[in-house]
Amino acid sequence: xxxxxxxxxxxxxxCLIMSFIYMAYNAGFAPRELSRLDIRSAGVYTVVLIASSxxxxxxxxGYSRGKPAALKAWLIVxxxxxxxxxxGQGTEYGRLIGDNITMNGxxxxxxxxxxxxxxxxxxxxxxxxxxxxxxxxxxGDSRSAIRTIAPYWHFVDVVWLFVFTVVYVLPQFxxx
Amino acid sequence: MGxxxxxxxxxxxxxxxxxxxxxxxxxxxxxxxxxxxxxxYLVMSLLFFVIGGALALLIRVxxxxxxxxxxxxxxxxxxxxxxxxxxxxxxxxxxxxxFSVYFVPLMIGANEMAFPRLNAFGFWMTLFGGLLLxxxxxxGGAPDAGWFNYAPLNEKNYSFHKGIDxxxxxxxxxxxxxxxxxxxxxxxxLHYRIPGMKLNQLPLFVWxxxxxxxxxxxxxxxxxxxxxxxxxxxxxxxxxxxxxxxxSALLWQHLFWIFGHPEVYIVILPAFGMLSEVFQVFSRKPxxxxxxxxxxxxxxxxxxxxxxxxHMFAVGMGNVANxxxxxxxxxxGIPTGVKIFNWLGTIHGGKIRFTTSMMFAIAxxxxxxxxxxxxxxxxxxxxxxxxxxxYYVVAHLHYVFIGGTISGLLAGLFYWFPKITGRLIDERAGxxxxxxxxxxFNFTFxxxxxxxxxxxxxxxxxxxxxPWYGTLNFVSTAGAMLMxxxxxxxxxxxxxxxxxxxxxxxxxxxxxxxxxxTRTSPPPLKNFEELPAARGYRAWWEMKQSGLDxxxxxxxxxxxP
Numbered sequence: 001x002x003x004x005x006x007x008x009x010x011x012x013x014x015c016l017i018m019s020f021i022y023m024a025y026n027a028g029f030a031p032r033e034l035s036r037l038d039i040r041s042a043g044v045y046t047v048v049l050i051a052s053s054x055x056x057x058x059x060x061x062g063y064s065r066g067k068p069a070a071l072k073a074w075l076i077v078x079x080x081x082x083x084x085x086x087x088g089q090g091t092e093y094g095r096l097i098g099d100n101i102t103m104n105g106x107x108x109x110x111x112x113x114x115x116x117x118x119x120x121x122x123x124x125x126x127x128x129x130x131x132x133x134x135x136x137x138x139x140g141d142s143r144s145a146i147r148t149i150a151p152y153w154h155f156v157d158v159v160w161l162f163v164f165t166v167v168y169v170l171p172q173f174x175x176x
Numbered sequence: 177m178g179x180x181x182x183x184x185x186x187x188x189x190x191x192x193x194x195x196x197x198x199x200x201x202x203x204x205x206x207x208x209x210x211x212x213x214x215x216x217y218l219v220m221s222l223l224f225f226v227i228g229g230a231l232a233l234l235i236r237v238x239x240x241x242x243x244x245x246x247x248x249x250x251x252x253x254x255x256x257x258x259x260x261x262x263x264x265x266x267x268x269x270x271x272x273x274x275f276s277v278y279f280v281p282l283m284i285g286a287n288e289m290a291f292p293r294l295n296a297f298g299f300w301m302t303l304f305g306g307l308l309l310x311x312x313x314x315x316g317g318a319p320d321a322g323w324f325n326y327a328p329l330n331e332k333n334y335s336f337h338k339g340i341d342x343x344x345x346x347x348x349x350x351x352x353x354x355x356x357x358x359x360x361x362x363x364x365x366l367h368y369r370i371p372g373m374k375l376n377q378l379p380l381f382v383w384x385x386x387x388x389x390x391x392x393x394x395x396x397x398x399x400x401x402x403x404x405x406x407x408x409x410x411x412x413x414x415x416x417x418x419x420x421x422x423x424s425a426l427l428w429q430h431l432f433w434i435f436g437h438p439e440v441y442i443v444i445l446p447a448f449g450m451l452s453e454v455f456q457v458f459s460r461k462p463x464x465x466x467x468x469x470x471x472x473x474x475x476x477x478x479x480x481x482x483x484x485x486x487h488m489f490a491v492g493m494g495n496v497a498n499x500x501x502x503x504x505x506x507x508x509g510i511p512t513g514v515k516i517f518n519w520l521g522t523i524h525g526g527k528i529r530f531t532t533s534m535m536f537a538i539a540x541x542x543x544x545x546x547x548x549x550x551x552x553x554x555x556x557x558x559x560x561x562x563x564x565x566x567y568y569v570v571a572h573l574h575y576v577f578i579g580g581t582i583s584g585l586l587a588g589l590f591y592w593f594p595k596i597t598g599r600l601i602d603e604r605a606g607x608x609x610x611x612x613x614x615x616x617f618n619f620t621f622x623x624x625x626x627x628x629x630x631x632x633x634x635x636x637x638x639x640x641x642x643p644w645y646g647t648l649n650f651v652s653t654a655g656a657m658l659m660x661x662x663x664x665x666x667x668x669x670x671x672x673x674x675x676x677x678x679x680x681x682x683x684x685x686x687x688x689x690x691x692x693x694t695r696t697s698p699p700p701l702k703n704f705e706e707l708p709a710a711r712g713y714r715a716w717w718e719m720k721q722s723g724l725d726x727x728x729x730x731x732x733x734x735x736x737p
Contacts (some may be wrong), residue, residue: 001291004359004393012397015431019405019416103412107422110414114405141492 002148006155011120013159016118017166020111024171034108037090039168045088046164052081053157056130060083060150069136071146075134078153084128089120100130112167119163122156182706199367208292209701214278215596218710219285220303220588221271222670226663226703227310228262231255233660240653241304242641252637253320254339258309261322261343265350265578266306268443271585273357276385276446279592280361282691283379285370285710287703290363298357305350312342315713319343322635324487325406327428329419332410341410344403351403353398358389370690376470379689380463383470384449386441391477395438402431426491433484444474444576445473446583448515451537454587455519457687458534459526462714465518472511472518479508489557490564498557505555512548516541532606533590536583547572550625559709565635568628574621586613593673594680598697602675609669612662614682619655623648655666688714 024034053077062070093113101109129149136145205215235255238247247255277299281289287297312318319339321329330340365378365386378386406428408414415421417428448469456463463469464672485493485501519541528534550572563569594600627648632639639645683692693716694703708724 001359001363004362007390008355008359008393008397011394012401015398015401015434019401019431020423022430023416027581028467103414107415110416110423114408114414114416118404133404 003152006151009155010159013118013162016115017162018164023107023111024166028169032173033175036096037168037171038095039172041088042092042164042168045085046160047159048081049085049160052078052085053154055081056153057151060146063109063144063146066138072134072137075130075137076148079127079130080172082123082130086123086127089116115163115167119156119160122159124155127151180638194326198478203236207363208296210277210281210289210292210295211596211699211703213295214274214349217270217274217277217302218596220299220306220387221267221274222667224262224270224306226667228259228267229660229663231259231262233656235259236653236656237365238637239639239649241650242646243386244638246416249637250317250320251489253635254318255323256635257319257322257343259371260349261309261319262306263349264439264443265685266302266309266321268577268581268585269350269354270302270671271352272385272388272443272446273302273693275381275450275585275588275592277357277359278596279691280364280382280385281368282694282699282703283382283689284368284373285690285704285715286364286368289360289667290368291360294356294360296491298353298360301356302350305346305348305353307346308349309342309346312339312346315339315342324432325428326432327406327423327425328419330406330410331418332427332711333418333420341407344407344410348400348403348407351400354392355396355578360609361385361389362393370715372708372711373715377712379715380452380466380469381446381449381689384445384452384473387473388445391438391445391480393471394441394481395435395442396434399435399439401407402428405431426488427489429491430484433487434481437484438477440576440604441476443581444584445476447540447581447588448473449589450591451519451540451584451686452522453689454533454537454591455522456714457525457591458529458684460529461522461526462688463518464524466713468514469518472514476508479504479511483508486557486560489560502555502557502602506552509548509552509555512568516545516548517559531590532601532603532610533587535607535610536587536590539610540583540587541734543575543583543614543617547575547579563628565633566628567624567632567634570634571621571624571628574617574624578617578621591685592691593670595691595694595697595699598675598679598680599675599677600680600684601669601677604610605665605669605673609662609665616655616660616662620652620659621655623651623655627652645705664672683716686720688717690716692716693719 055074059071059074059078062068062074067175096109096112101112103109103113126149130143130153133149136143178254204212204216207216211512234247235252238244238252245627277289277295281287309319314339315516317339319335319342321335325340325343328334356668365375365382369375369378398508405416409423415423417425418421419425452469482504483501485497486505489498489501509570516665519537523538550568554563554572590601590606628634629640630644632645632649639649669717680697682694682697685692690710691699691705693707694700695705710720711718
C-alpha cells in the first residue's frame with residue numbers, strides 16, 4: 001500500500017517541480033532573487049537528509065535481525081538528522097524573508113516556498129511517523145511498522161535530490 | 177475439484193456493535209462494511225444527480241428563448257459551474273466508487289475490502305467535500321468560473337467572493353477520499369482474490385476498476401497541486417496564475433487538463449467494465465475477445481496522459497504541439513473503437529434479452545459512438561479552432577458523459593439492482609424510464625451540434641434572435657424537460673421497487689460472476705462462507721455448469737423481459 005501512496009505522491013511532486021521549472025526557466029524570472037539562495041548551506045543539509053536514509057536503513061536492519069537496541073539507536077539518529085534538515089530549511093526561510101523574498105512578493109518566492117514547503121511538510125509527517133515507531137519500539141511493540149515507513153522516508157529524500165537539483169544546482173549553470 | 181475454500185472474515189465488521197441487530201441511522205454512520213458504504217455512495221450520487229439535474233433544468237429554462245431574463249448572468253455562471261462540478265465529482269465519481277466498493281470484493285470472492293476503515297474514510301471525505309462545495313451558496317456565492325475554473329477568472333480580482341475557495345477545498349477533500357479508495361481497491365484486488373483467480377482472468381468490471389485506480393492515482397495529484405497553488409494565490413496572495421503579476425494562466429490549464437483529460441477516462445473505464453458484464457449476461461455469450469477488451473483499457477489509461485493539450489488548441493501552442501496532441505488524441509480512438517467491436521461481437525449471434533439494463537447498454541453503443549466521432553472530429557485542430565467554446569463542445573461532452581458514462585452506470589444499476597436490494601423492478605416502468613431518458617437526452621443534445629456549428633457560444637447567459645437560434649434552443653429545452661421527468665421516474669423506480677418489488681432470488685439473470693453466488697440477495701453481512709476454487713472470468717457460470725453451486729442454478733428461473 002505504501003508503494004501506491006508513493007506512486008501518487010510522486011505525481012504530486014512532479015507537478016510542483018514542473019510548475020517551478022515552468023516559472024523559473026522562463027524569461028523575467030528574477031535572477032537577483034535566485035542568486036540569494038545559498039547553495040553551500042543547502043548542500044550541507046542535503047547531505048544530512050540523505051544520511052538519514054542510510055541511518056533508517058540501519059535501523060531497519062536492526063529490526064530484521066532482532067536487535068531492538070540497534071533499531072532504537074538508529075531511529076533516534078534518523079529523527080535527529082531529519083530535524084536538523086528542517087532547522088536548516090527554517091534558517092534559509094528566515095534569511096530569505098529577511099531579504100524581502102516572500103510568498104506574495106514575487107513568482108519566485110511563491111514557487112520556491114511552495115515547492116520546498118510541501119517537501120518540508122512531508123519531512124514533518126515522516127518525522128511524526130518515525131516518532132510513533134520509536135515510541136512503539138520503546139513500548140516493546142514488535143510490529144513491522146518500520147518496514148512501511150522506510151520506503152516513504154527514502155522517497156522523501158529522493159524527492160529532495162530532485163528539488164535541490166532543480167532549485168539550487170541547475171540555475172548555477174544557466175545564463176540568467 | 178470438490179475442494180472449497182473458506183473465505184476469511186475481517187475481525188470486526190461493526191466496531192462495538194452487534195452484527196445482526198438493526199441499528200438504524202447509527203448502523204450507516206459507523207458502517208465499515210463495503211456493501212453499506214457502496215449503497216451510501218450510490219445514494220449520495222443520486223442525491224447530487226437530482227441537484228445537478230435541477231441546476232441544468234434552470235440553465236435550459238434561461239436558454240429556452242432569445243434575450244431571456246429568467247436568471248441574472250451572475251447566477252447563470254454559478255449554476256453552470258456547479259452543474260458541471262457536481263456531475264463530474266459528486267455524481268459520476270461516487271457512483272463509480274459505489275459500484276466498485278460494493279461489487280469488487282463480491283466479484284473476486286472476498287468478504288470485505290482490504291482496508292474497511294479507509295473505505296469509510298473515502299466515502300465520508302467525498303460526501304463532505306460535496307457538502308463543502310454546496311456550502312458556498314450560503315457563504316456569499318457559488319464558484320462561477322466553469323468546472324475547469326480557468327485562470328485568471330479564478331483569481332480574486334475576477335471572482336472576489338468565497339465560491340472558488342470552497343470549490344478548491346471541496347475538491348481537495350473529495351480528491352483525498354478518491355485517492356484513498358483507489359489505493360484500497362488496488363490492494364483488495366491484489367491480495368483478496370479467491371485462490372485460483374489469476375490477475376489475467378479477472379471479471380472485466382474488476383479489471384477495469386483495477387486499471388482505472390492506477391490512472392486515478394496518477395491523475396488526481398495534478399488537480400490537487402493545481403488547487404493547492406490556487407488556494408495559495410487566493411489566500412496568501414501568491415501569483416502563480418495571476419498574469420498581471422508575472423504568473424501564468426497557461427500553467428493552470430496545463431495542470432488542470434493533465435488531471436482533466438485522464439479524469440474523462442476515469443469516469444468512462446468503469447462504465448466500460450459494467451457494460452462488458454451486461455453485454456455478456458444478456459447476450460448469453462462470453463465476451464468476444466477478452467484479452468482485447470482488457471489490454472485496450474491499459475492502452476487507454478496510458479494514452480490518457482498524452483492528450484491533455486487537445487483542450488488547449490486555441491491558446492496558441494504552435495503547430496508542432498498542436499499536431500502532436502492532435503495525433504495522440506486520434507490514436508486513443510483506436511483502443512476505444514476496439515472495445516466497441518468487442519461488444520458488437522459479443523451481441524452478435526447471442527440470445528439477447530432486452531431488459532432495461534440491456535436497453536441502456538445498446539443505447540450506449542450508439543450514443544457513445546456519436547460522442548466518439550464528434551471527438552475525433554475535434555481532435556483535428558483546425559476544426560477545433562472553428563468550434564471551440566461553442567455548443568458543439570457541449571453536445572460532444574454530453575454525448576460521452578451521458579450517452580457514455582451515465583448510460584453505462586444505468587445499465588450497471590439495473591443489472592445489479594436485484595442484488596443490491598433483493599428485488600426486481602417492474603420492467604415496464606424500467607422501459608418507460610429508458611425511453612423518456614433516451615429520447616429526452618437526444619433531443620436536448622443532438623440539436624446542440626447544429627447550434628455550435630452555426631456559432632452559438634457556450635457559457636453565455638443569453639443570445640440574440642438569429643435564425644434558428646430560438647427554435648433549436650427551444651427543442652433542446654423541451655428535451656431537457658423530458659429528461660427532468662425521467663429523473664423523477666428513476667427516483668420513483670428506486671424508491672418503489674427497492675422496497676416492494678418482487679423478490680429477486682439470488683441469481684435472477686442466470687449470470688456469470690461471483691457476486692451472484694451469495695446465499696441471499698442482498699448478500700448477508702458475511703458475503704461468502706465458502707466457495708469452490710474459482711477459475712476464469714465467468715467463475716459462477718462454470719460452477720453452475722459443473723454442479724458446484726449447490727443447485728442454485730436449478731432453483732432459479734431466468735427472468736424473461
